[in-house]
Amino acid sequence: MEKKEHIISILVHNKPDVLARIAGTLGGKGYNIESLCVNSTTQYEISKIVMTTVGTKETINRIEGQLRRLVDVIQVDNLTNVESIHRELILVRLNLTPDKKEQIQEAIETNKWKIIVNADAYVVLEIIGDQSQIGFALARLEPMGIADITRTGIIALNLEH
Amino acid sequence: MKLKGTEILLKVLEEEKVEIIFGYPGGAVLDIYDQLYKSKMKHILVRHEQGAVHAADGYARSTGKVGVCLVTSGPGATNTVTGIATANMDSIPLVVFTGQVPTGLIGNDAFQECDITGITRPCTKHNFLVRNIEDLAATVKEAFHIARSGRPGPVLVDLPKNVMAASTEYDPANIKIRNQEAAYRPAFKKMADLQEMLTTARKPLIMTGGGVILGRASDLLTEMARKYQIPVTGTLMGLGSFPGTDPLWLGMLGMHGTYYANMAISHCDLLIAVGVRFDDRVTGTIETFAARAKIVHIDIDPSSINKNVAVDLPIIGDTKAVLKDLMKYLDEHNFTLDTAGRKEWLDQIADWKKQVPLTYCQNGTVIKPQYVIETLYKLTQGDAIITTEVGQNQMWTAQFFPFDKPNTLVSSGGLGTMGFGFPAAIGVKCAFPDKHVVDIAGDGSIQMNIQELATAAQYQINVKIVLLNNGYLGMVRQWQELFYEKRYSFTDMTYAPDFVKLAEAFGVVGLRATKPEEVEPTLKEGLSLDKPVLMDFRVSREECVYPMVHPGDSISNMSLGSREMIN
Numbered sequence: 001m002e003k004k005e006h007i008i009s010i011l012v013h014n015k016p017d018v019l020a021r022i023a024g025t026l027g028g029k030g031y032n033i034e035s036l037c038v039n040s041t042t043q044y045e046i047s048k049i050v051m052t053t054v055g056t057k058e059t060i061n062r063i064e065g066q067l068r069r070l071v072d073v074i075q076v077d078n079l080t081n082v083e084s085i086h087r088e089l090i091l092v093r094l095n096l097t098p099d100k101k102e103q104i105q106e107a108i109e110t111n112k113w114k115i116i117v118n119a120d121a122y123v124v125l126e127i128i129g130d131q132s133q134i135g136f137a138l139a140r141l142e143p144m145g146i147a148d149i150t151r152t153g154i155i156a157l158n159l160e161h
Numbered sequence: 162m163k164l165k166g167t168e169i170l171l172k173v174l175e176e177e178k179v180e181i182i183f184g185y186p187g188g189a190v191l192d193i194y195d196q197l198y199k200s201k202m203k204h205i206l207v208r209h210e211q212g213a214v215h216a217a218d219g220y221a222r223s224t225g226k227v228g229v230c231l232v233t234s235g236p237g238a239t240n241t242v243t244g245i246a247t248a249n250m251d252s253i254p255l256v257v258f259t260g261q262v263p264t265g266l267i268g269n270d271a272f273q274e275c276d277i278t279g280i281t282r283p284c285t286k287h288n289f290l291v292r293n294i295e296d297l298a299a300t301v302k303e304a305f306h307i308a309r310s311g312r313p314g315p316v317l318v319d320l321p322k323n324v325m326a327a328s329t330e331y332d333p334a335n336i337k338i339r340n341q342e343a344a345y346r347p348a349f350k351k352m353a354d355l356q357e358m359l360t361t362a363r364k365p366l367i368m369t370g371g372g373v374i375l376g377r378a379s380d381l382l383t384e385m386a387r388k389y390q391i392p393v394t395g396t397l398m399g400l401g402s403f404p405g406t407d408p409l410w411l412g413m414l415g416m417h418g419t420y421y422a423n424m425a426i427s428h429c430d431l432l433i434a435v436g437v438r439f440d441d442r443v444t445g446t447i448e449t450f451a452a453r454a455k456i457v458h459i460d461i462d463p464s465s466i467n468k469n470v471a472v473d474l475p476i477i478g479d480t481k482a483v484l485k486d487l488m489k490y491l492d493e494h495n496f497t498l499d500t501a502g503r504k505e506w507l508d509q510i511a512d513w514k515k516q517v518p519l520t521y522c523q524n525g526t527v528i529k530p531q532y533v534i535e536t537l538y539k540l541t542q543g544d545a546i547i548t549t550e551v552g553q554n555q556m557w558t559a560q561f562f563p564f565d566k567p568n569t570l571v572s573s574g575g576l577g578t579m580g581f582g583f584p585a586a587i588g589v590k591c592a593f594p595d596k597h598v599v600d601i602a603g604d605g606s607i608q609m610n611i612q613e614l615a616t617a618a619q620y621q622i623n624v625k626i627v628l629l630n631n632g633y634l635g636m637v638r639q640w641q642e643l644f645y646e647k648r649y650s651f652t653d654m655t656y657a658p659d660f661v662k663l664a665e666a667f668g669v670v671g672l673r674a675t676k677p678e679e680v681e682p683t684l685k686e687g688l689s690l691d692k693p694v695l696m697d698f699r700v701s702r703e704e705c706v707y708p709m710v711h712p713g714d715s716i717s718n719m720s721l722g723s724r725e726m727i728n
Contacts, residue, residue: 013339016290021282028283058467066607071287071307 005034006060007156009088010049010067011074014040018072022049023055025066031055035088035153046074083159086130092141093148104144111140121160122147162212162332166294166325167196170258173301174202176333179229181205181220181591183213187233188273189260192325205620206592207454208612210237210582214244215610218253219585222571223546224592225377227308229253235273237279238319243578245315246284250575251398252375254313256304259659263323264292278319286314294327303338312462313375345478352490358455359496362431364506365391368414371398371574372436376480379403379567382435385488389496390503391433392510394422396443397559398574399436405563406543411510412519413442416710420517420719423710425510426451427717435459436480439469440575445716459483471538517721519560521704528677530629530700531553534561534601536680537627540688545597546589547573547596550582550606552636554629556706558601580609586624587617595690597625604630605654611663617693618668625687626695628660639705643720664695673697677690 006034012018019038026033035052060078067076079086094104104123108115117124127137131154141149164172170193176184181203187193197204207213210232217228228248232241238259241325248255261273274582278288283609287307289300297320304316359365373382379402386393386409393403394411403410412419414426426432432454444450450470458465458472459480467473476483521531534557537545547562548571549555564570573581573590601609607628617624629635634652641649661671670692674683680698687694707722 017278017282020279024282062464062468065466065468067466069312069462 003036003054005052005054005058005080007050007079007084007154008060008064008067009077009079009156009158010046010051011041012049013072013074014045014047015072018047019049020092021070021072022067025070026053026063029062029066031059031063033086037153037155050153051122052154053136077158079156079158085155086154086156087128088131088134088152088154089126090134090149090151091116091124091126091135092146093122093124094141094144095147096120097145107144111137115116162331163328164194164331165328166297166320167192167632169298169331170197170301170320170325171202172331172333173202173298174229176300177227177305178361179227180193182229182231182232183216183220183588185210185213185233185237187237187260189262189322190231190235190237190258190320192322193231193260193320193377196303196327204231205587205616205622207584207587208615209610210240210381210663211244211580212587212613212616214241214255214257215247215283215578215581215584216588216591217255217257218244218248219548219583219588221248221253221255221587221588222585223568225375226567227256227305228588229256229258231258232260233273234277235275236260238277240273241317242284243282243612245281245317247573247576247581248315249284249286251371251573253315254308254311255315256301256308257315257317259317259319261290261319261321263343264321265323267321275315276692278449279316284315286319288317288319290319291321291324292481294329297329298331299326299331299336300337302336306338306340312372345482347478347482347486348476349490351474351476352487353494355457355476356429356491356494356496358457358474359491361387361527362455363502364429364509365389365431365433366425366429366454367391367393368405368426368434369393369395369399369402369439370435372480373402374436374567376436376461377567378436378481378484381484381488382479383407385484389491389498390500390507392507394418394425396437396440396574397555397572397601400559400570401564401567402436404565406609410563413559415440415716416445416712417560417706417708418578418710418716419511419519419560420708420721421510423708423716423719424513425529427453427715429458430511430685431455433457433459434472435484437460438462438465441469444470445710445714446460449715517708519645523677526676527701528674528680528698530631530698530704531557531561532677533627533629533684533698533700534558535682536597537601538562539679540684541560541599545569546593548572548582548586548589548598548600550600550602551577551579552606552634553631553639553704553706554601554603554606554635556636557629560706562601576679579606581606583607583624583626584610584616587613587622590622590624598623598626599627602626602628603635604628604657604660605634606633608657613616614664614667614669614693614695621692623691625685625693627687628695628697630657630660630697630698631700631704632657633702635704636706638703642703643709644711647698660695660697670694671697673699675699682723
C-alpha cells in the first residue's frame, strides 16, 4: 500500500486538553504528526486544527476513525482528496556578512521576498507559499547561511464546501 | 438554591439514579465523604481502589447501568487505572470520581497530587477536571451521559478539594449538556444488500459479541437466528447474548474456541458479525479468517469497521436498532428460508460437533477443573451470575458453563485483567443479592485482589469463590509447556497461603476439596451457605485448555490435546 501525506482538518471544542487528546490518540497508536496548526475559529469555543500525517489509505482511515471517537471532536475532514488550498509560512533570519551581503540582497530582489526586519547586520524575511513554493525558497536560502528559521505547519482550506 | 459542591455532587448522583458507590476515602475527598455520611447513598468501602473500580464494573456489566466509584487523589487515583483500562477495553459504562488537590496547588507537586486526567486520557472514553464550581453539575451529568451513550465506556471526573467546598446556585432544570448520541439512520439500501446476501448464502453464520449485550439486542438476535435457522458463534464478550443451550449455538470461537465454531467460521460463506471488533484472539491469522465468506459487520463504532478485518457490508448503528430494522425489512420483503439448503449446512455443523466435542477426562483421583465448572452448572441449573479471573479458569468457564442469558458472564475480555473477577463479583452481588454470584478463579488471579475478602465479610456480600487451584499460573505455564519446551519460568505458585485458613482469617467461610467425589458436596455446601465462601479445589496441576489455536496461526488449525492436530 502506498504511503502518502494527508492533510486533516479537525473542528474541536476549545476545551483544555483537547490538543493533548488528539496528539495522544495518534501518538499512542503509533501514528506520527508531521505538522500541526491550531487556532480558534470565529467562535472562541470552537477551534480548528490542521495537521498532516503520513500513511496508507487504511492507516489514515483508522486515524480519522480514532479522532471521530473523541468526545471533543466535532468534525474531521481529509483535505487531501478534495479541492483545497494549502499554505505555510516561514520566518527566516539571514546575517548580512560581508561575503554574503550582496548575494542576499540580490536574491531578495529576484524572488520578491518580503523583508519584515531590515537591520544593519541581518534581515528577517517572511515567505508564504504552498509546500513546493516553500521548498523552492528553502533551497535558495540555504546556501546564503540561514541564521535562524521558524516554519509553521500547513494550514489548508476546503474549497468544496 | 445555593449549595455546596459536595451537596451538588450527591444531588446529581441521585438524579442519575445511582444506587451504590464503591469507594475508598482519603484527604482530598474528605468533604465528599462527610457529605456521604449525612446522605442515604449506599457506599461500599473496598480495601483497595482497584477493587472499587472492578466492583463498579461488575455492577455495570450485570445490570447494564453505569457503575460509580469514588477515590482520593494521587495514589488513590492511580490505583484505579487498571480498573479503568479494563472497563475501557470492554466498553463498560463507569463514572470514576477522583479527588484532586485544590486548584491553586495543581502543578505544584502538592502532597498526593497527580495528573490523573493526563494519566487516564488514553484509557477513558473521556475525562474531566472540574476547575469551577459553576461547571460541576453539568460536568457530572455529562459524564454519565458520555459513559452510557453510543459505544459506552469509563469516564473519569477529577474533583479538586476547593471546588467541592465552594458553593453555587443549583438549579437542576437549568443544566445543559452536549448530546453525544449519534443519530442512527436506517439504511434500507444496506438491508436490501443483506437480504440479497442471505438469499444466496448456503452457509450463513452469525458471530455475536459484547455489543449485542451492551445494546440489549440479545432477544432480537436470538429471534433472528432461530427464525432463519442461522447458527451462532460468539466472542468471550458475547457469551450469553444467544442461549448457550440452543442447538444453533456453536460456543465461543477463537484461540480457545470450540472445534465446530472455528470450522464453521472457516467454511461459512456469509458471516454476520454483530457488536464485535475482531480481536486478534478471535481471528487468528487475519488472512485466513472467514476466508470463504462475505462479511457483514454491524457495530455502533465506525472506527471498528475495517479496523482488523476488511468487511463487505458495514452497517453502523446501535445493534438493537439495526437488527430491528433488518427483521422488519426481511418480513416486509418476504424473505423466506431455503430449508433444504440450510439443512445441509446444519448437518455439516452437527457432524463437526460429533467429531470433536468439548471434552475432558475426569477419572482417577485428581479433580479436573472442567469437572468443577460442569458440576457448578449442574447444581445452579445455570441460574447464576458468573465472574471469572483471567487465564485457564476464564477459558474453561467460557467452554463448560453454557450462558443462556445476557449479563450473566462478567469477565475481563479485552485487557485480560487478573484480579478482576472477585471484586467484580462483589459489585454484581450488590445488584443481585438474591442470585448465586460465583467467581471462578485461579490461584494466581485470586491473590491479586485477595484483600477484598474483608469487604465481602464486612458487608456480608455473599459471593462464592470457586478457586481452581493448580499451584501454577496455569495459562502461562500452558504456553511454556507447548512453546517453551516446558521451561516453567516463574510460573510455579506452589508457595501460596492456605486459602481455607486465609478465608477464615478474613471472616469468610473456607472449604476445600481434594478428590473428585468431594467436588459436588463442597459446591453444594458452599452455595447453600448464606455467607461469603471461598472453595479451594485442588485440581489437576498440568491440565491444558483445548482446543488451542497456536498464536499467529489460522483458527481452523487447532491443537486438540491428546488428539492429533486436525487441519
